[in-house]
Amino acid sequence: MDSVKxxxxxxxxxxxxxxxxxxxxxxxxxxxxxxxxxxxKICDKDLTSDRGVSIPDGILTDNLAEIMDDPEISIVxxxxxxxxxxxxxxxxxxxxxxxxxxxxxxxxANCGPELFAKARELGRTxxxxxxxxxxxxxxxxxxxxLQANEIESIKAIVNGTCNFILSEMESKGSAYxxxxxxxxxxxxxxxxxxxxxxxxxxxxxxxxxxQLAFGAVTDWKAISRVGVDVVDSIDVKFARELGRxxxxxxxxxxxxxxxxxxxxxxxxxxxxxLAKVTNAYNGIEIVGDFVGSVFYQGWGAGRRPTASAVxxxxxxxxxxxxxxxxxxxxxxxxxxxxxxxxxxxxxxxRAYLRLGVEDKPGVMAxxxxxxxxxxxxxxxxxxPPKARPDDPIASLIILTHETSSEALDDAVAELxxxxxxxxxxxRLAVRD
Amino acid sequence: MDSVKxxxxxxxxxxxxxxxxxxxxxxxxxxxxxxxxxxxKICDKDLTSDRGVSIPDGILTDNLAEIMDDPEISIVxxxxxxxxxxxxxxxxxxxxxxxxxxxxxxxxANCGPELFAKARELGRTxxxxxxxxxxxxxxxxxxxxLQANEIESIKAIVNGTCNFILSEMESKGSAYxxxxxxxxxxxxxxxxxxxxxxxxxxxxxxxxxxQLAFGAVTDWKAISRVGVDVVDSIDVKFARELGRxxxxxxxxxxxxxxxxxxxxxxxxxxxxxLAKVTNAYNGIEIVGDFVGSVFYQGWGAGRRPTASAVxxxxxxxxxxxxxxxxxxxxxxxxxxxxxxxxxxxxxxxRAYLRLGVEDKPGVMAxxxxxxxxxxxxxxxxxxPPKARPDDPIASLIILTHETSSEALDDAVAELxxxxxxxxxxxRLAVRD
Numbered sequence: 001m002d003s004v005k006x007x008x009x010x011x012x013x014x015x016x017x018x019x020x021x022x023x024x025x026x027x028x029x030x031x032x033x034x035x036x037x038x039x040x041k042i043c044d045k046d047l048t049s050d051r052g053v054s055i056p057d058g059i060l061t062d063n064l065a066e067i068m069d070d071p072e073i074s075i076v077x078x079x080x081x082x083x084x085x086x087x088x089x090x091x092x093x094x095x096x097x098x099x100x101x102x103x104x105x106x107x108x109a110n111c112g113p114e115l116f117a118k119a120r121e122l123g124r125t126x127x128x129x130x131x132x133x134x135x136x137x138x139x140x141x142x143x144x145x146l147q148a149n150e151i152e153s154i155k156a157i158v159n160g161t162c163n164f165i166l167s168e169m170e171s172k173g174s175a176y177x178x179x180x181x182x183x184x185x186x187x188x189x190x191x192x193x194x195x196x197x198x199x200x201x202x203x204x205x206x207x208x209x210x211q212l213a214f215g216a217v218t219d220w221k222a223i224s225r226v227g228v229d230v231v232d233s234i235d236v237k238f239a240r241e242l243g244r245x246x247x248x249x250x251x252x253x254x255x256x257x258x259x260x261x262x263x264x265x266x267x268x269x270x271x272x273x274l275a276k277v278t279n280a281y282n283g284i285e286i287v288g289d290f291v292g293s294v295f296y297q298g299w300g301a302g303r304r305p306t307a308s309a310v311x312x313x314x315x316x317x318x319x320x321x322x323x324x325x326x327x328x329x330x331x332x333x334x335x336x337x338x339x340x341x342x343x344x345x346x347x348x349x350r351a352y353l354r355l356g357v358e359d360k361p362g363v364m365a366x367x368x369x370x371x372x373x374x375x376x377x378x379x380x381x382x383x384p385p386k387a388r389p390d391d392p393i394a395s396l397i398i399l400t401h402e403t404s405s406e407a408l409d410d411a412v413a414e415l416x417x418x419x420x421x422x423x424x425x426x427r428l429a430v431r432d
Numbered sequence: 433m434d435s436v437k438x439x440x441x442x443x444x445x446x447x448x449x450x451x452x453x454x455x456x457x458x459x460x461x462x463x464x465x466x467x468x469x470x471x472x473k474i475c476d477k478d479l480t481s482d483r484g485v486s487i488p489d490g491i492l493t494d495n496l497a498e499i500m501d502d503p504e505i506s507i508v509x510x511x512x513x514x515x516x517x518x519x520x521x522x523x524x525x526x527x528x529x530x531x532x533x534x535x536x537x538x539x540x541a542n543c544g545p546e547l548f549a550k551a552r553e554l555g556r557t558x559x560x561x562x563x564x565x566x567x568x569x570x571x572x573x574x575x576x577x578l579q580a581n582e583i584e585s586i587k588a589i590v591n592g593t594c595n596f597i598l599s600e601m602e603s604k605g606s607a608y609x610x611x612x613x614x615x616x617x618x619x620x621x622x623x624x625x626x627x628x629x630x631x632x633x634x635x636x637x638x639x640x641x642x643q644l645a646f647g648a649v650t651d652w653k654a655i656s657r658v659g660v661d662v663v664d665s666i667d668v669k670f671a672r673e674l675g676r677x678x679x680x681x682x683x684x685x686x687x688x689x690x691x692x693x694x695x696x697x698x699x700x701x702x703x704x705x706l707a708k709v710t711n712a713y714n715g716i717e718i719v720g721d722f723v724g725s726v727f728y729q730g731w732g733a734g735r736r737p738t739a740s741a742v743x744x745x746x747x748x749x750x751x752x753x754x755x756x757x758x759x760x761x762x763x764x765x766x767x768x769x770x771x772x773x774x775x776x777x778x779x780x781x782r783a784y785l786r787l788g789v790e791d792k793p794g795v796m797a798x799x800x801x802x803x804x805x806x807x808x809x810x811x812x813x814x815x816p817p818k819a820r821p822d823d824p825i826a827s828l829i830i831l832t833h834e835t836s837s838e839a840l841d842d843a844v845a846e847l848x849x850x851x852x853x854x855x856x857x858x859r860l861a862v863r864d
Contacts, residue, residue: 021580021722031769032579033760129577135723137577144753145561145569147464148453148743273729276708290453291567291730291740297705298726308723311580319756321576328465328751337463 007067010079011044016051017307103130109204127313135305136298149288160280199227215338258342439499442511443476448483449739535562541636559745567737581720592712631659647770690774
């Protein structure tokens, strides 16, 4: 039986899961695939921590060269995360004639074109199923199973931390800060949760989805982005009264003016499949011109689901499937035709606004006037009762008709500068 | 650019969709895959009907040899359906050196071992994504993306007709017969719906899933099967009162005594993902030891979704991915280790029973006694008010604790033979 030797960079949580599969299931994988896949080296600076998996002597090393310079190792798994040194290590692995498997969305969103060009130049491949939606095999579907379709839209919940926070706020009526603390205690949120809750993580994943499904090349930092950190329990409550739930949606959607890319907490109908994604689950709805709507749900992070995706990439790479897909799709290359990305200012849609206003007569009229001046048309406006009657500040909730992002930006800027506005206006998206 | 020539057998509804993709999107597919895929011949007895797609002259023929004997055609798509002549045509295509793509679940459930052995012997492949769950790429996931997992269970709604019937009964409170008529009018059910509503279609699909996920080889006719044709609106109503919905589930699940295979209308919790699958959608939940629960939903039938799956197989076959997967998995072969299938009589589970009983004192006690004799333990028993007070027959609804299928069979047989029972006892499954 053919044998394929694998080296692993980064022995953290997910690395532990990958080692568990590759070391513990080697016979099962060999029987199922006809290939022996051997994890022969794991490189990490930390040689002593317990990762919950027993590894034979001689496998763990802190010397990168034992992987990079071993000509017998043909696949390198990168689980370091972040950009450097992951980027340099991936380049070095490719240059050393190795195929790469990575779970690193930040790396691909920032350096996709460079890394894929290098891999193509050297006749190597990069597998990255685990970079979006963890164990849910959604990248494979876009790259292969749905390839007869023109993808029309992707709407995705790709960050489990944020979904946990929103669905806890929903089910318990708790405040954002309390739920975040609870999420940290349960291990669903990191000690520093910024990249999750400000939407950066979701935006990087959207950037990868946009390349796969639409050939779009874009700087993730230019994508319109709002995180869950602006959502208040009052928003969750009003969403419910409107028959909606709030989900942090990453959206890529064709329009007549190009590809809409947007990450924003979004009010969606409560009976939609995405609204039913609760807890730390990920969910993704892909609409193709022939297949119609296909919906996926599963664990988007965590040791075992992510390891499942990483190891399926390792097997695909060992069997040669990755090579075929990689060569045919020419991802992040000039040869791949892409849908032009729409200027985020031009994106049109409905919006939910929450303003803190002075509780005085005439304020609602002034707000309405400011919006009307920018052609932002109001579908409904509501001033809910105050929690404390003596509070000098009242909340004002507004649903707009479809409007351009630019018009709304201007109106909100003017509102925020007005004397009758207290605090920053919160803006969420509304989608059906 | 490499070119691959394709012949299509069967120009019906799905054949029309396939022609629409392969003829209408040939440039898009060529750009996306680097291969030119040409549909050069379509064979059907009917040369005149309009299939809603315009095809160039010289493509449609009623002469099978124009496909089988053309050495330039390397892929044959079989969309005839049923066993013969589909089986003979597939064998002939393989013997003529062609790879096969089929959407035919009946053919695979009945002749899988023969066809796959022949394909292996001749170094050819069979692609069959469209045979289960139509456009939803669930077979590809099991064969590739989830391959690092040991699959623990599959619970699937694989028949859109039955799901449409159940969810209409649920939302409208209508009777089975009325909903079936409506489904036929809307084109969701065939003029002769027997194979759908008696569970045969779902069982054949389960047979394919059981081979893919568990290596199980089984005669689909030996699988425990109940169809939606036994479900009454009273069952839907009581399920709802229990916080449950009824779905026709095809289940494959590891147990200590082997693989449980079962097709049965099943009372499942109303907040489960499968319960939320409405209309003619398909849904499938796969649980793997590492990935956890992954859930898919989409259109399981129909011209366009099924054509999407067929064409993805054609592209996989043209690019060589099918060959790798086919060779490594050795489906339906002796070399593939399988989980032994459990005798359906030994399957244990909870059950929902509906009996028609004489409305006389003492009948409930007699029913309880009959069940107790077979060690069938009752979780709850309920005699709902009769629709017409003068009806001499009352319904009795029973939920049992976990019991073996055999004990329940015996108890139900004895009940059905009892003088106080009117009509046949209906038995559904209950799962959490």
